[in-house]
Amino acid sequence: MAEDILLYTNPMSRGRMARWMLEEVGRPYRVEVLDYGTTMKAPAYLAVNPMGKVPAIVHDGAVVTEAAAICAYLADAFPEAGLVPAAGPARAAYFRWLFFAAGPLEAAVTNRALQVDVPADKSAFVGYGSFGRVMDVLEQAVSRADYVAGDRFSAADVYVGSHIGYGLHFGSMERRPAFERYDERLASRPAFQRAAEADDRLMAEAPGGAA
Numbered sequence: 001m002a003e004d005i006l007l008y009t010n011p012m013s014r015g016r017m018a019r020w021m022l023e024e025v026g027r028p029y030r031v032e033v034l035d036y037g038t039t040m041k042a043p044a045y046l047a048v049n050p051m052g053k054v055p056a057i058v059h060d061g062a063v064v065t066e067a068a069a070i071c072a073y074l075a076d077a078f079p080e081a082g083l084v085p086a087a088g089p090a091r092a093a094y095f096r097w098l099f100f101a102a103g104p105l106e107a108a109v110t111n112r113a114l115q116v117d118v119p120a121d122k123s124a125f126v127g128y129g130s131f132g133r134v135m136d137v138l139e140q141a142v143s144r145a146d147y148v149a150g151d152r153f154s155a156a157d158v159y160v161g162s163h164i165g166y167g168l169h170f171g172s173m174e175r176r177p178a179f180e181r182y183d184e185r186l187a188s189r190p191a192f193q194r195a196a197e198a199d200d201r202l203m204a205e206a207p208g209g210a211a
Contacts, residue, residue: 005029006058008048010036011199011206017067017162018055019199023191024158025074025081029057033202068102068159075155083155090150097141097148098156101163104128105138109163113172135174138164142182153189161186 007022007029009015022029034040034054041052049056049065056065057074064073075083085091108128111118123129141148142164147157165183167173186192 004059007031008034008045008056008058009054009199010034010040011202013054014067014162015055016195016199017159018057018070020162020192020195021071021074021155021158022057023195024083024155024189025078026191027078066102067162068098071155071159072098083153083158085149085152085154090152090154094149094154094156097160100137100141101156101160104134105160105163108134109167109172135176139176139178143178146185153186157186 005022005027007015007018009019009031010033019031034045039045040054046052048058048063051065053065055067055070056063057070058064059073059077064070075081085094104127107126108131111126112131118126118130120130128134138160141160145151147153148160149156161182164173164179165187168175168179168183173179
């Protein structure tokens with residue numbers, strides 16, 4: 001089928017973001033679950049994503065990798081889902097916060113988790129300044145309205161919201177009331193719940209998974 005979508009993923013990965021986005025789009029898709037160190041590094045998958053990581057999607061013969069790119073691509077490919085704001089301030093905010101999360105936010109959270117301390121006089125080199133500054137800016141972003149691009153949910157919320165949800169769950173982000181309210185709002189979405197249930201089920205079915 002011309003619009004068949006294949007998702008390469010693992011339930012313990014950023015592939016959860018891509019599945020959530022696919023559920024929001026509402027188009028049929030197939031799933032291929034890959035294992036770290038084996039099928040994810042096998043020649044067949046490296047031909048799809050030479051980085052040997054997930055997620056990746058294949059749509060109409062085109063490969064898209066990187067979770068933020070997958071969210072943006074699917075929103076554009078299926079405009080009827082209404083996940084891209086119209087031109088204007090909302091669309092500007094959409095791109096701003098989508099790429100803020102893919103850049104400064106992810107870098108700051110990763111460095112903190114790895115206990116990488118950036119000297120104050122070298123903060124300009126890392127592109128995010130400091131972890132505290134990133135948290136303050138993110139808090140402002142999710143406090144202005146119900147969603148990061150305004151009053152309507154968009155693909156940017158899938159990506160930003162996933163980072164906040166993971167950060168709160170794993171303790172890699174500060175538990176601020178604004179983050180918790182935003183996370184609760186997104187977790188109530190049917191598409192989020194369908195995606196989470198599917199990935200949780202895969203985890204439970206895996207060898208050594210939860211009962």
